Structures are given as C-alpha cells and as structure tokens.
Amino acid sequence: MKMRSALLLALLFLVTVSSCTRQVERLPTEHLKHVEVVLRTQESEYWRTVKMGAEVAAKEFDVTLDFRAPADEADVKGQVALLEQSVASKPNAILLAANDYKALSPAVEEAAKQHIPVVAIDSEVDTPQVRSFIGADHYAAGQQAAAQLIKWIGTTGQIAIVSNRLGDRNTELREQGLLDELAHYQGIQVLEKVYGSTNRELAVQLTDEVLKNHPGLSGIVALTENASLGAASAIQSRNLQEKVKIITFNSTPEELALMQEGVIQAAIVQNPFSIGYLGVKQAAEAANGHKLPERTKTEIKAIDLTNMFWSDNQKLLFPFIK
Structure with a gap:
C-alpha cells in the first residue's frame, strides 16, 4: 500500500511539473x-x-x-x-x-x-x-492545527503535543496558536507537551512514552517535520491509528503516504x-x-484526503512554483 501511494504521488508530481510553464523575467x-x-x-x-x-x-x-x-x-x-x-x-x-x-x-x-x-x-x-x-504566519498555522484536531476528535478528549526544542520561535508560535484556539473548548485536556524532537528517532521515543503513559489519549499534534514522522511512526507501531488521531506539519512524501494509509489525518502545509x-x-x-x-x-493550508489532489493544492504538495 505504501509503495503504491508513493508511486501515485511521484507520477502526479511528474505530470504536474511537465504541464507547468512560466514566463521568466530577469533582473x-x-x-x-x-x-x-x-x-x-x-x-x-x-x-x-x-x-x-x-x-x-x-x-x-x-x-x-x-x-x-x-x-x-x-x-x-x-x-x-x-x-x-x-x-x-x-x-x-x-x-x-x-x-x-x-x-x-x-x-x-x-x-x-x-x-x-x-x-x-x-x-x-x-x-x-x-x-x-x-x-x-506560524501562530495562524497553530490555530489551523487546532481546528483540524477538533474536526477529527470532537470537542472533548485528551491530547498531547510533540514539538521541537524549547526556545525555537517558530514552534513556540505554532504551539501558542494551537493552545489559544483549543482554550475555546473546555472538554479538551492537554495532558503532556514533549520537546527535543529535532530528529525523528527521538520523536519516536518521546511519543512512545506519551502513548504508554496515557492510554486514554485521543489526539496528538506534532509541530515539526521530524516530530510528525516520529509521532506517526510511534502510533503506527502500536497499531493505534484508529484510536489516536494525529495532525502534523509539512508534506514529505512519507507523510502524504501515511495520510493515504489513515495514520495521519491532516497536515498543515507550507x-x-x-x-x-x-x-x-x-x-x-x-x-x-x-x-x-x-x-x-x-501560504499555509490544511491538507487531508478530501483535498490533497485538488489542483489548487499541487503547488504546496510538490516542489514547483507557478
């Protein structure tokens, strides 16, 4: 399934790029x-x-x-x-x-x-x-992540945040936007925030500990690419993709394949x-x-299975510019 998804994405990328033309203006x-x-x-x-x-x-x-x-x-x-x-x-x-x-x-x-x-x-x-x-606008991106989380888990539930190192301004802004938006929903409990996931392996370890310590968890928001891939991997390895919904950041081919497989529900994409x-x-x-x-x-946009193949979203998912 993963190989088929990756192949589909690669073919779509080639078709899109081959059909893209642009007038060049030199300085x-x-x-x-x-x-x-x-x-x-x-x-x-x-x-x-x-x-x-x-x-x-x-x-x-x-x-x-x-x-x-x-x-x-x-x-x-x-x-x-x-x-x-x-x-x-x-x-x-x-x-x-x-x-x-x-x-x-x-x-x-x-x-x-x-x-x-x-x-x-x-x-x-x-x-x-x-x-x-x-x-x-990283604060607005955090707000979008919150909206996507509510869409998938509803207005009640226990969640966790997997983030970068403390002191990283971009992820701090995303986290603040996320928390400010979630504050409108009294039924949402943020049980744990884990930091330090500047690499994927550490993100897997941190998320696995969160999943082990909080069996009632219903959602995770991962605020960076490595945090996203690591957290999704931990959810998948515990076979919790039906129970724990995850909102991620960025749009690597692996993230998009995991979205097609139902592990990732939505991604906030730049x-x-x-x-x-x-x-x-x-x-x-x-x-x-x-x-x-x-x-x-x-631009930032929330991408999920319902819109990932829309023509307007291709420039965000594949590396070209009109």
Whole structure:
C-alpha cells in the first residue's frame, strides 16, 4: 500500500511539473552577484525543497549561491559561526533561515555594518537590520492545527503535543496558536507537551512514552517535520491509528503516504519551494539596490484526503512554483 501511494504521488508530481510553464523575467544586472544562503539545516525534506527553490531562482536572476547549514537545527552556535563566515566572505547579499530568534542578531547587525543586505526566510531574527522577511504566519498555522484536531476528535478528549526544542520561535508560535484556539473548548485536556524532537528517532521515543503513559489519549499534534514522522511512526507501531488521531506539519512524501494509509489525518502545509525561490529573488533585488517589501507572507493550508489532489493544492504538495 505504501509503495503504491508513493508511486501515485511521484507520477502526479511528474505530470504536474511537465504541464507547468512560466514566463521568466530577469533582473537587469551588470555582473553576476553572489548570495550566501545559511539554512537551519539541510537534513530534511523541507529544507531540501527550500534549496531547490533557491537554485531555480538563482538561475533566473543571475546570481551564484553558496549554502551553509548545521547538521542539526539544535546547533545554534554552529549556525552563528556559519553566518559569521558568510559575512566575512563579503557576498552581495545573505539569505538566512535562523535557528534562534536572538542568537543570530549580532552577526546580522555586523552584516549591516558592512552594507551586506540580509533577507530572512522561514524564521525571524530579533533585529531591525533584516531587510525583509519571507515566511508563514506560524501562530495562524497553530490555530489551523487546532481546528483540524477538533474536526477529527470532537470537542472533548485528551491530547498531547510533540514539538521541537524549547526556545525555537517558530514552534513556540505554532504551539501558542494551537493552545489559544483549543482554550475555546473546555472538554479538551492537554495532558503532556514533549520537546527535543529535532530528529525523528527521538520523536519516536518521546511519543512512545506519551502513548504508554496515557492510554486514554485521543489526539496528538506534532509541530515539526521530524516530530510528525516520529509521532506517526510511534502510533503506527502500536497499531493505534484508529484510536489516536494525529495532525502534523509539512508534506514529505512519507507523510502524504501515511495520510493515504489513515495514520495521519491532516497536515498543515507550507510552500518551502516558494520560500526558497522568493528568498533568492529578493536577495538578488537587494544586491542590485532595489527596495524590498518589509514582509512577504507565504501560504499555509490544511491538507487531508478530501483535498490533497485538488489542483489548487499541487503547488504546496510538490516542489514547483507557478
């Protein structure tokens, strides 16, 4: 079943991409510009798709790219060092997806002192020296996750939250949106919140403990890609997919296959390809002296079996941009 689902998704992707055409408008550049790209990590489907979008934009807007990223999103010090190296290389612009809201600020401010524009994608940085931010409204994404959970378990039930490390701004915003929305339902009890699932294996262990300690659990919300895959795996290994409903984040091929198999009920989906593409586009514009919008909000959408194959949702589920 899983192989058949994956094959169906792959075929749909090929058909969609082959039918997609776009007019290309190039920036007027006197010479090739260089953009340093510092990502949260490259060890996930989400960030590989961001990179894909960035590479497409680089070809269209005549810039060269160098990618830097720590192996683990939890390695904040490592990412700070990588950003400092990028600043020292004196590029024409920097594209940054920060692992920490505050820790990356000094290096961004140093870039500004050297007149190197910094564009932030996916996660914000606590400094006004960022020229532009491109990304989703993570608080609203948490609210959407709550709405999907209520849709599947009703207005009463015991739930758990599986999240990233403490201090990660994106997941904190998602969690706050989730909890604020769930506060409208007195019958919903949040029994446990577990953190530290920056890798899938740890998320499996954490979720398995939650399932063992709370046999009456009716729902889980997993706030990151690794948390989602790990939590879904733990539910499936205990054969609890009929009893415990799970709402996840992102749209890896494995998540979509698990959705078709009934393990995952819904996913809150961003458009990482578009985030990478727009990030490089704006970095190229900044490198050429153009004024940037302060914020560009990218789309989020709840995807389930009822709408995952709608044509309007293809750009969110597969890596291309109109």
